[in-house]
Amino acid sequence: MEQKLIEQIVSRVLASLPELQQAPKAEQGIPVGVSNRHIHLSAGHIETLFGSGYALTKDKDLKQVGEYAAKETVTLVGPKGIIRNVRVLGPVRAFTQVEISRTDGFGLGVVPPLRDSGNLDGSPGIVVVGPKGAVTLTQGVICAARHIHMEAAAALAFQVADGDRVTVKIPGPRGGTFDNVLIRVNPDFRLEFHIDTDEANAAGLTNGDLVTLCK
Amino acid sequence: MEQKLIEQIVSRVLASLPELQQAPKAEQGIPVGVSNRHIHLSAGHIETLFGSGYALTKDKDLKQVGEYAAKETVTLVGPKGIIRNVRVLGPVRAFTQVEISRTDGFGLGVVPPLRDSGNLDGSPGIVVVGPKGAVTLTQGVICAARHIHMEAAAALAFQVADGDRVTVKIPGPRGGTFDNVLIRVNPDFRLEFHIDTDEANAAGLTNGDLVTLCK
Numbered sequence: 001m002e003q004k005l006i007e008q009i010v011s012r013v014l015a016s017l018p019e020l021q022q023a024p025k026a027e028q029g030i031p032v033g034v035s036n037r038h039i040h041l042s043a044g045h046i047e048t049l050f051g052s053g054y055a056l057t058k059d060k061d062l063k064q065v066g067e068y069a070a071k072e073t074v075t076l077v078g079p080k081g082i083i084r085n086v087r088v089l090g091p092v093r094a095f096t097q098v099e100i101s102r103t104d105g106f107g108l109g110v111v112p113p114l115r116d117s118g119n120l121d122g123s124p125g126i127v128v129v130g131p132k133g134a135v136t137l138t139q140g141v142i143c144a145a146r147h148i149h150m151e152a153a154a155a156l157a158f159q160v161a162d163g164d165r166v167t168v169k170i171p172g173p174r175g176g177t178f179d180n181v182l183i184r185v186n187p188d189f190r191l192e193f194h195i196d197t198d199e200a201n202a203a204g205l206t207n208g209d210l211v212t213l214c215k
Numbered sequence: 216m217e218q219k220l221i222e223q224i225v226s227r228v229l230a231s232l233p234e235l236q237q238a239p240k241a242e243q244g245i246p247v248g249v250s251n252r253h254i255h256l257s258a259g260h261i262e263t264l265f266g267s268g269y270a271l272t273k274d275k276d277l278k279q280v281g282e283y284a285a286k287e288t289v290t291l292v293g294p295k296g297i298i299r300n301v302r303v304l305g306p307v308r309a310f311t312q313v314e315i316s317r318t319d320g321f322g323l324g325v326v327p328p329l330r331d332s333g334n335l336d337g338s339p340g341i342v343v344v345g346p347k348g349a350v351t352l353t354q355g356v357i358c359a360a361r362h363i364h365m366e367a368a369a370a371l372a373f374q375v376a377d378g379d380r381v382t383v384k385i386p387g388p389r390g391g392t393f394d395n396v397l398i399r400v401n402p403d404f405r406l407e408f409h410i411d412t413d414e415a416n417a418a419g420l421t422n423g424d425l426v427t428l429c430k
Contacts, residue, residue: 102417102419103412103413103416114389145388173329174393174395175395176382176392176393176394177391178391179391180388198413198416199417201316201317201318201413201417202416202417204317204329
């Protein structure tokens with residue numbers, strides 16, 4: 001069968017699927033979400049930093065379902081510097097994870113490896129200080145690799161699959177492309193291109209700006 | 216004449232030009248030079264900041280002929296923050312120019328517009344403090360647009376001209392492309408791709424890394 005015919009059939013089938021009627025349309029672009037430095041905490045570390053039996057207080061929901069910015073913040077203390085007011089994100093995680101930019105790393109004196117979330121083996125540690133105590137992490141400091149969250153219906157629309165690495169087109173005077181963007185598909189995910197502050201500032205992007213996938 | 220024949224002739228003529236024998240070869244790549252925040256000062260501002268009759272002291276030559284990092288530093292004072300130890304670059308310029316990243320701008324409370332060097336009209340000001348006094352700039356704070364310095368021979372080798380805007384290919388896990396890179400050709404220029412710290416950190420680049428031009 002000719003390639004063109006196959007593409008036409010796939011296109012028509014995709015257009016007729018009911019779950020795609022409300023899904024994001026690929027041609028509408030993907031909204032940018034800029035991740036400032038933040039920390040995810042384990043239950044044990046929440047108690048050490050904020051006190052026995054302490055529970056995080058939700059400040060506001062994030063776009064990804066179930067994720068929220070807590071009212072709590074911590075201080076990161078590295079060998080070369082300190083960063084105050086680092087936001088805690090909820091809910092509680094199995095392992096504490098600190099996400100900073102390379103710029104933050106220079107200030108702290110820590111080199112965060114570029115990692116997908118949850119891949120912490122061999123990453124450096126840091127001292128985390130809260131109002132009731134401090135935790136000396138032996139690992140968990142990373143520079144989060146850029147990624148796109150989406151639901152399965154959006155993955156169909158964009159013709160990508162969980163785990164794919166794609167290239168994203170950036171518009172504007174600081175435009176170009178970002179390679180190696182991880183696709184993450186999950187029912188609780190909402191369409192959003194997560195980048196860190198270095199990437200946002202380098203590309204002149206801010207929350208809600210639209211980018212597109214390169215074919 | 217056929218396009219292919221034209222390209223073959225141009226290629227042979229270029230290869231035979233004597234000034235190209237020592238010029239950088241396009242296929243060898245372009246070394247990255249990361250510009251940290253810095254300031255170029257006018258003669259009048261040097262006197263206000265460092266004292267009457269003061270002359271800058273060279274610390275080390277930069278790659279671009281005649282340019283140098285001075286021993287002197289200043290403090291930038293913005294509405295939201297301060298940055299100490301901002302390096303002065305020599306030689307003296309007709310107009311004072313402050314080059315900071317967007318990240319620096321957030322800390323200072325100043326939004327630096329993306330500009331080519333020397334294009335300062337309508338840019339914001341800032342307070343600059345030296346050991347002998349302070350200057351309140353009414354303009355001159357910019358985020359320098361990425362650019363490539365080269366001599367005429369290299370421009371021939373790369374088949375670009377002064378003022379061109381090109382796309383640069385970035386290798387590595389944070390790779391991709393940077394659009395709108397200005398080509399600057401001058402006898403005193405040496406081949407170097409100048410980016411700021413946001414761009415370097417976002418792309419995982421450091422001084423001396425090699426990038427290539429996209430065709």
